[in-house]
Amino acid sequence: MRVVIAGGHGKIALELTRLLDERGDQVRSLIRNPDHAEEVRSAGALEAIVCDLEESDEDRVSEAVGEADVIVFAAGAGPGSGPERKETMDYGGVVKLLAAADHNAIPRFAVISSMGADAGHEGDETFDVYLRAKGRADDAVRESGLGYLIVRPGGLTDDPPTGRVEADRRVERGQVPRADVAAVIATLLRDPAPERTIEVVSGDVPIEGLAGHLAGRA
Numbered sequence: 001m002r003v004v005i006a007g008g009h010g011k012i013a014l015e016l017t018r019l020l021d022e023r024g025d026q027v028r029s030l031i032r033n034p035d036h037a038e039e040v041r042s043a044g045a046l047e048a049i050v051c052d053l054e055e056s057d058e059d060r061v062s063e064a065v066g067e068a069d070v071i072v073f074a075a076g077a078g079p080g081s082g083p084e085r086k087e088t089m090d091y092g093g094v095v096k097l098l099a100a101a102d103h104n105a106i107p108r109f110a111v112i113s114s115m116g117a118d119a120g121h122e123g124d125e126t127f128d129v130y131l132r133a134k135g136r137a138d139d140a141v142r143e144s145g146l147g148y149l150i151v152r153p154g155g156l157t158d159d160p161p162t163g164r165v166e167a168d169r170r171v172e173r174g175q176v177p178r179a180d181v182a183a184v185i186a187t188l189l190r191d192p193a194p195e196r197t198i199e200v201v202s203g204d205v206p207i208e209g210l211a212g213h214l215a216g217r218a
């Protein structure tokens with residue numbers, strides 16, 4: 001499988017790159033800082049392409065994405081950013097990548113969203129703006145006509161992977177190691193199931209059997 005990971009130097013992205021490379025998938029990593037190229041290649045990316053998703057127009061993003069079977073959006077403006085970048089990165093980045101998928105005939109799109117993402121979320125704090133931006137991005141993915149996987153983790157930790165999660169349309173709030181989120185995405189990218197939006201926190205379900213667990217539920 002040819003996978004483009006946008007935000008390829010992110011923490012989940014690097015874990016995902018390792019997992020995909022280990023099983024023989026081909027990863028093209030989009031990064032914004034050329035100094036990160038060596039690190040993403042060491043993680044297993046075949047290519048590291050410099051493309052700032054906020055600075056680049058749709059043509060440039062389409063060129064950077066190239067041919068692929070699926071795009072994974074693993075980027076994010078990050079906790080230190082203000083409301084403007086929730087719009088330009090967390091929402092706008094997804095919109096540009098959806099245009100690239102359309103332009104380059106890429107059939108599938110996966111996005112790391114967030115538990116609580118909701119286009120109708122109310123409030124004026126930066127975190128409220130973030131949840132609205134993530135919700136609008138998820139809506140754009142669902143309305144794109146592409147096959148999609150929307151993963152909405154709870155609070156992310158850098159704890160070691162457990163290999164187990166709770167995942168469903170809705171789950172109780174909680175935390176989850178980034179490495180387990182990466183494993184969930186890697187597993188579900190292989191699942192030819194229909195479109196899915198799932199919340200993910202730590203739990204008891206083995207990630208390797210997650211597709212079967214979700215069948216008929218989400």
Ligand SMILES: NC(=O)c1ccc[n+]([C@@H]2O[C@H](COP(=O)([O-])OP(=O)(O)OC[C@H]3O[C@@H](n4cnc5c(N)ncnc54)[C@H](OP(=O)(O)O)[C@@H]3O)[C@@H](O)[C@H]2O)c1
Nearest residue numbers: 007009010011012032052053054075076112113114155156
């Ligand atoms: N923190 C939480 O508890 C939490 C909970 C639920 C969901 N999430 C979401 O989970 C996702 C991944 O989390 P993570 O911790 O793995 O992320 P991360 O380590 O912060 O990585 C985000 C990546 O996005 C890249 N990026 C930022 N602006 C960019 C731009 N303009 N163009 C291209 N790339 C850009 C960053 O590049 P640089 O490496 O150059 O900085 C970074 O590599 C994010 O979407 C986040 O919103 C977070």
